[in-house]
Amino acid sequence: MRSALCHRDAAAHLYTVGLAGGPEATPGAAVLDALAPWATGGELPNFAASADAVRIRRCYDEDTFAWLAALAAQHDPHGVLHVGQVVR
Numbered sequence: 001m002r003s004a005l006c007h008r009d010a011a012a013h014l015y016t017v018g019l020a021g022g023p024e025a026t027p028g029a030a031v032l033d034a035l036a037p038w039a040t041g042g043e044l045p046n047f048a049a050s051a052d053a054v055r056i057r058r059c060y061d062e063d064t065f066a067w068l069a070a071l072a073a074q075h076d077p078h079g080v081l082h083v084g085q086v087v088r
Contacts, residue, residue, distance in 0.1 A: 004064055010040050015047055045085060056085050 016031055032039075045059040060068065068087035079088070 002067070004045070004060065004068055010042070011038075013044060013047075050085060056087060059085075060087065 014031070014035060041058060043055065043058045045056070050056065057065065065087060072086065072088055076082075079086075082088075
């Protein structure tokens with residue numbers, strides 16, 4: 001059965017939670033920098049809830065993104081269900 005998450009090939013997924021220590025602090029930045037050599041550049045869609053098209057694009061490979069966009073065009077051509085993260 002085809003799935004929007006069938007293309008995952010990373011050995012692990014990192015999810016960090018933190019609080020900024022001041023106006024210059026970026027939560028998790030040190031962790032992300034340290035793990036950058038192993039990063040794939042992708043994101044899991046459930047941890048990237050956003051209407052930002054660039055961020056949504058990082059959640060899917062080319063084939064899966066095209067498939068999801070085609071499904072959206074077929075089943076919601078007028079964008080009625082356009083809430084939050086939508087592939088178009």
